[in-house]
Amino acid sequence: MDYTMPIYVISVAAELADMHPQTLRQYDRLGLVTPSRAPGRARRYSQxxxxxxxxIQRLSQEGVSLEGIRRILELENQVSALQSRVSELSSELASRRVQAESSRIFAAGLAGDVVTLSRGQRPRPRSQALVVWRPESARTDTARAN
Structure with a gap:
């Protein structure tokens, strides 16, 4: 079942949360919880x-004001969004590393032998020539960028 699918009517959601339906309406007005709306403007709550x-109930029982709870929820949502963004950027970085590792640098010696160079390593002067090989996909991507 989808955690975010709005399936519960207000009476069921209130029972699951151990609250009165009027409390849910108040929290909706305050923006603490914003349920989806079904046709006819009926509220639908997700898990x-x-x-x-x-x-909200737990924080309220601990003495946190509704404004404090609103701020806490806002910050938790912000943290969640930032964690999601970090995950996206980490995936992109890993993808770029794989792509960079697939680009190999070779040096051809005077005798015709081929040596693979590591990143940042330079061929020895007068003994090797630098040859850069890029996969076809990298050449195509560069051509598209220009």
Whole structure:
């Protein structure tokens, strides 16, 4: 089941969160929980919304004000979005590393022998010539960029 799918009517969500339906309406007005709307403007809550309601209840019982709870939820959402972005960037970086590793640098010696150079390593003067080999996909990507 999709955690974010809005399936619960207000009475069921209130029962799952152990709250009164009027409390859910108030939290909706305050923007603490924003359920989806079905045709006819009926509220529909997801399992994620119910979890948020339980968290609001827990924080409220610990003495946190509704404004404090709103700020906490806002910051948690921001952290979640940033973690998602870090994951995206990490994947992109890993992809670029794989692509960079597939680009090989070779040096051809005077006798015709081929030596693979590591990144940053330079051929010895007067003994080798530098040859750069790029896969066909890299040449195509460069041509498209120009």
């Amino acid at each position: 994620k919304d119910v979890s948020t309601l339980r968290e």
